Amino acid sequence: MKKRVLAVALAGVMAVSMLAGCSGGNGNTESNKDGAGTEAPAADGAKVVKIGVYEPASGDNGAGGKQEVLGMQYANKMTPTVEIGGEEYTVQLEIVDNESSNDKGPSAASSLVSAGVSVVLGSYGSGVSIAASDVFKDAGIPAIGVTCTNPQVTEGNKHYFRICFLDPFQGTVLANFANAEFSAKKAYILTKLGDDYSTGLGHYFKQAFEALGGEVVEEAFQEGNSDFTSYVTKAKNEGAEVFFAPVSTEAAALIIEQAAAQGLTVPLMAGDTWDSNVILNAAKGKDVQIYVTTFYQEGGNEEFDSGIKEWINSDSTAKANNGGDDTISAVTAMGYDAYYVALEALKAAGSTDAAAVNEALWGVTYTGVSGNIAFDDTNGDAMRDTAYVKCANTETGAWDFVTEQGVN
Amino acid sequence: MDWITKNLPYLMAGISVGGQYALIAIGYTMVYGILRLINFAHGDIFMVAGLVVVYAATVMPIYIAIPLMIIVTVFLGFMVERVAYKPLRSAPRMSIMISAIGVSYLLQNLALYVTGGLSQQYPAIPWISDTVTVMGATTKRVTLITPILTIVLVVGLVMLIKHTKIGMAMRAASRDFETSQLMGIKINNVVSMTFIIGTFLAAIGSLLFFTNYTGVTPTVGAMPGLKAFVAAVFGGIGSIPGAVIGAFIIGICENIIKGLGWTTFSDAFTFALLIVILIAKPTGLFGEKSTDKV
Secondary structure, eight states, X not given: OHHHHHHHHHHHHHHHHHHHTTOOOOOSBOTTOSSSSOXXXXXXXXXXXXXXXXXXXXXXXXXXXXXXXXXXXXXXXXXXXXXXXXXXXXXXXXXXXXXTOTXXXXXXXXXXXXXXXXXXEOOSSHHHHHHHHHHHHHHTOOEEESSOOOGGGTTTOSSEEEOSOOHHHHHHHHHHHHHHHHOOSEEEEEEETTOXXXXXXXXXXXXXXXXXXXXXXXXXXXXXOOOOHHHHHHHHHHTOSEEEOOOOHHHHXXXXXXXXXXXXXXXXXXXXXGXXXXXXXXXXXXXXXXXXXXXXXXXXXXXXXXXXXXXXXHOHXXXXXXXXXXXXXXXXXXXXXXXXXXXXXXXXXXXXXXXXXHHHHTTOEXXXXXXXXXXXXXXXXXXXXOEEEEEEXXXXXXXEEEEEEOOO | OHHHHHHHHHHHHHHHXXXXXXXXXXXXHHHHHHHOOOOTTHHHHHHHHXXXXXXXXXXXXXXXXXXXXXXXXXXXXXXXXXXXXXGGTTSOHHHHHHHHHHHHHHHHHHHHHHHTTOOEEOOOOTTTTSEEEETTXXXXXXXXXXXXXXXXXXXXXXXXXXXXXXXXXXXXXXXXXXXXXXXXXXXXXXXXXHHHHHHHHHHHHHXXXXXXSOEEOTTTTHHHHHHHHHHHHHHOTTOHHHHHHHHHHHHXXXXXXXXXXXXXXXXXXXXXXXXXXXXXXXXXXXXXXXXXXX
């Protein structure tokens, strides 16, 4: 009998662990729930064009996703209408939560398809973008990746575009920076298993770093891990001169905590995901050095900076979504630019038909707050050649600009 | 000396994580001992305890927030039993188990709703969050306190069970539920007390755990809960010393495996161990071999 009880218990354990992944269970459409784009279809009978926002609002990348959406909402507030084919259309944002999960992403994407959007923006996080790519492809809807940097997002397809730089570029920039700035000969790389962004960027950093004659120690952790003690110990024991961790901000906060607790003195380096006030808050008052590459440096466009700060400070939901202060994340600036790229495409297409927008996107050029955006002919990637390097100031809790770094 | 400095952090992390698993595992093992129920909501109560501190610390000083967290957590454990398990006491065991899984999801989704799905930063607790250096290895003071506090609490618990009236009632109830009722034991009080002790220890465990690993997310209780459950089975479910020893073994082995460089396999190891134990010794290390009553 007892064996049977245990057998039942084990079956239960398995069920729980399988279900643990889908604990959120609310991947439904919550269109326009958070602030800004709340205007209903205009009362004067103007037509409505829907732009889908496919971003995480919960899970590992929830914090970053929310900040990216903020940029789009602000842009939508600034420019709520667009002229398509001689007619004035009101732009409505359809926001869904993909829960940072490759399993949930496709169903969130399907709800955008059924909402009848003309073009999709997102996602923060490459894995979920890749996961939903086919859903958009089958529905014939073009998507514009905002900050998903993994090459596979746009590779070999004609409907996924992207306005940011790519991981092979970013990895090389980081490796060059580690080599030039710290004369590092040995790097420790920590990535998350099953996360396309994390393993991809780790791989490109390793390639570039080894090409410069450096040595690399690699480790990976699993989903749900919160104990980073042994990883930090390993990096110390191996005598690594930089600690490279292209991981989500949730894990990053724990890694910073552990690094400070164990007195890790070498610089922590990461890609664009770490450019977030989650990191600043975690690092504030601690004895750690943090360097990140990113898309936009606060101060790059005064008008945008002051405008969005004013809006964030006046809207409590927006402020909560930005992590409780008015620091501008690079992803917010990118979200802002993505919205205008979508508007340009709609204008160029002269129709709200998704296929026409897809066709028009190839020719779109736009100068945004983060620089010039134009797509290449093969994959639809934006052509970018510089990244900004920032360093966390642990006293003031702000980012300090370090340098602009290219590949060479 | 150099070797010690390099490897001591793994061992310390192992012992400390083991202590935290032990405090959770006791909750599983005691409830199983008396009700023959695996309380799947236990890991989530552990998570709620973390969230209570996060929110309480924003409006009140930490020395009030911590006792408040313990009271709220214990009350939650008590209420879960009253609302979700007690009405089902005469129902088939499977029904209570499903009810427990239901409570687990309810708590996770409530937390998801309250936090918006984002990780919450656990406040730094004065003194125990401080950094200390042991033989050249730097760590937080909580790492050193955890094993000591765990042992003290377990010894206290064993004394309670061996030498007090309620303890005697618990032992009787776990031996034979129906007969002990006939002997005049107020079974509802005994069950409530079991849940209160279990959740109290989980609350302490959460305090220690989150001081070290400061991010609280809605699903953060799932992994420690599952591993504590494995520890309870490993030690022989129903046995308190078994659960504690099992938890320390799992915590230490996990970190040694990470130290050897096989980080990817550390979780796989824990669950493989569970399977091996169940095949080789189905009752666990200290499990009673009693013939079943049914």
